[in-house]
Amino acid sequence: MGWDIAKSVLLLLAGLGAMMFGMQVLSENLTKASGKKLRVALSKLTSNRFKGILIGGTVTAVIHSSAATTVMVVGLVNSGILTLFQAASIIMGANIGTTVTGLMLSLQSLPITELFAALAFIGIALLLISKKTLVKVIAYILIGFGLLFVGMNVMNVSMRKIIDTAPQIRDLFWQIKNPFLLLLLGAVLTAIMQSSTTMTAILIVLSTSGLIGLESAIYVVLGMNLGTCATSLIASIGANTNSVRAAVYHLMFNLIGTIIFFSLLFITPLRTWLINSVLFGDDVSKIAYSIAIFHAIFNLVTTAILLPFLTPFVKFVTKLVPEKKSKNEDDQLRLHYIDERFLATSSIAVGECKREIAYMAERAYKNFALSIDSIINVDLSAKADFEKRETKIDFLNKEIAKYLVKLSTTSISDEDEQVIATYYHVITDLERIGDYAENIMEYTQRLKDDDSKFSPSAVEELKEMFDCITKLYLSAIQAFNGQDLNALMQAEIYEEDVDAMKDKLSAAHIERLERNECSVENGAVFLSLLNDLERIADHLFNVAKSIKEYTQGIVVQTDGVVIK
Numbered sequence: 344m345g346w347d348i349a350k351s352v353l354l355l356l357a358g359l360g361a362m363m364f365g366m367q368v369l370s371e372n373l374t375k376a377s378g379k380k381l382r383v384a385l386s387k388l389t390s391n392r393f394k395g396i397l398i399g400g401t402v403t404a405v406i407h408s409s410a411a412t413t414v415m416v417v418g419l420v421n422s423g424i425l426t427l428f429q430a431a432s433i434i435m436g437a438n439i440g441t442t443v444t445g446l447m448l449s450l451q452s453l454p455i456t457e458l459f460a461a462l463a464f465i466g467i468a469l470l471l472i473s474k475k476t477l478v479k480v481i482a483y484i485l486i487g488f489g490l491l492f493v494g495m496n497v498m499n500v501s502m503r504k505i506i507d508t509a510p511q512i513r514d515l516f517w518q519i520k521n522p523f524l525l526l527l528l529g530a531v532l533t534a535i536m537q538s539s540t541t542m543t544a545i546l547i548v549l550s551t552s553g554l555i556g557l558e559s560a561i562y563v564v565l566g567m568n569l570g571t572c573a574t575s576l577i578a579s580i581g582a583n584t585n586s587v588r589a590a591v592y593h594l595m596f597n598l599i600g601t602i603i604f605f606s607l608l609f610i611t612p613l614r615t616w617l618i619n620s621v622l623f624g625d626d627v628s629k630i631a632y633s634i635a636i637f638h639a640i641f642n643l644v645t646t647a648i649l650l651p652f653l654t655p656f657v658k659f660v661t662k663l664v665p666e667k668k669s670k671n672e673d674d675q676l677r678l679h680y681i682d683e684r685f686l687a688t689s690s691i692a693v694g695e696c697k698r699e700i701a702y703m704a705e706r707a708y709k710n711f712a713l714s715i716d717s718i719i720n721v722d723l724s725a726k727a728d729f730e731k732r733e734t735k736i737d738f739l740n741k742e743i744a745k746y747l748v749k750l751s752t753t754s755i756s757d758e759d760e761q762v763i764a765t766y767y768h769v770i771t772d773l774e775r776i777g778d779y780a781e782n783i784m785e786y787t788q789r790l791k792d793d794d795s796k797f798s799p800s801a802v803e804e805l806k807e808m809f810d811c812i813t814k815l816y817l818s819a820i821q822a823f824n825g826q827d828l829n830a831l832m833q834a835e836i837y838e839e840d841v842d843a844m845k846d847k848l849s850a851a852h853i854e855r856l857e858r859n860e861c862s863v864e865n866g867a868v869f870l871s872l873l874n875d876l877e878r879i880a881d882h883l884f885n886v887a888k889s890i891k892e893y894t895q896g897i898v899v900q901t902d903g904v905v906i907k
Contacts, residue, residue, distance in 0.1 A: 348505055351501045351502075352505065354497055355497075357497060358496070358499075358501060359498055359541075362490070362491055362544055363541060365486070365489065365492075366444075366491055368487030369484060370405070371754035373484060374689065375480055375756050392431075392432040392653055393432075395429055395431075395432025396439065397436060399438075400440035402415075403440025406687070408444075408538065408540060408687075411688065412437040413434055413437055414684045415684055415687065415691060416437070419695075421585070421586040426585075427589060427660070431589070434592060434593050435596065438597070441539060441540070441571075442642055442643075445540075445547075445635040446632070448543055448631075448635065451547070451631065456492050456496055457496075460489050462485045462488050463486050463489025463490050470482045476757050494544075495547070495548065498548045502554070525566065526601070531570065532545075533566070533573075539567045539568070539571040543634075543635075546560055546634060547634060557633055561617075565604055568597045568600065568642075569598065572590070572598075575590040576593075578684055584664060584665070604645075680702065682695070692746075692750050696743065696747065700773070702739070703736060704773050706736050707776040707777045707780070708813075710777055711777075711780045712809075713728070714780040715809045717784060718784075718805075721796045723788065723791060726784065729780075736773070736774060736777040750763060762893045769823070773882070776883070779876075786868045789868060795865055798855065800851075801852065801869060804848045804851065807844070808841065808873075808876055811840050811880075812841060812883070815834055815841065815884065818833040822834055826890050827890075828890075835884065835887075837880075841876070845873050845877045852870065
């Protein structure tokens, strides 16, 4: 008997593993298939609360994890991309979206489960006969969906064998009737596993095996909604104030919903009607989807109750969690957009990498502009700010590179893989711009040590060249941020202008040297400065040019309209 139970437990664990692996494969490939659409949806998010709910629900339905969506939202709030109000509506949507997974898992109680499980074989067959990227993604979606039901079926069969072998286990489970204990059990187990999806699967298996009744399962579901908040609370540790507020909002939203439903369930006629109504049923054939439907009703009703009070609710959370004192951003060696939390949704992570790189470009340009101002005025008063920013640029270069390595190991689309490959080169170009800006500050120090400065005509020439490089920077960033080939074409024109200007200014400066209008020492500094400016322009153009690697199928018309 003991060995029979042990074998059944091992099978139960194997089924759980197959189910969790299937869910992961399904989630990864659904995300891969819809990755760009998810990025676009988030980028177009407004203060419209209904749109936020829709996006939160859609993202969660795709990645099959409200915890992952909420963690991602905490990260987006931390980077300043989402406001707390926007995050609140997305969290509401995430709670609704996670019910899709429960409804999908409840299908295992239908007599056609074997058909769903057979999809895994169809997926394997597709992998064997085709190497096309789209077909492979579809194949993995089928494999994930099939394994999900294979795992659930194995769990069910093994659980029934355990009960048949040791019926006292069922008696032990049925003795647990205390609503508070059941709620606490659901909350603690979900918090430990950090996955309400896994807990839902286990609850459905327990219920369909006859180990737990619908009334008890309902209290466990309420606890699960509290337990899933632990993931976002953990994710907010060390984040900024708004991120903590988003996590607290998630907890309070689920807590209020739990209190409302928990209180209503103490009304005996209502509880009896709920369990015996047409939508619900305590027998084995109905209990799986009854649990899933109750979970959906809980989140829909809680959202409907709290949605009209969203604004005052957000204000209350804002007062509850006071603002931290802010510091100069260049004094803080931290990443502003990319976050470990986003690796679960790689398509979002790629978009945030672009934001972080654009932020790095801004720091590099600021230091470049400061260095030009310093050498024109032979003024090193801003050197401390320059050095802080240069330290920040070096930090961003290293940390973004590390993040890109991690991101490249996740499940990403072929297009995103191309994008990531170009990002390595872009951050190197930006880091080199920072290095050339350092060179210019060193030239300023040499002029200051010699108590010297450039002639008025040389200063005017430098200002003209700086203006041209500034236009190149703006065009390069526009091209990089928006995959704008028109901006790329404009950047190329400015880069050629800088090259021509460098030759022209070099010749003009040599003439000044021949007329003794400038010292030999100053002449050497000026010519070195021109070389550095040309190289800065080259690196900026490389940033713009990087989009050609992954921007395909685009026609640039002469009237400036870009058509995909």
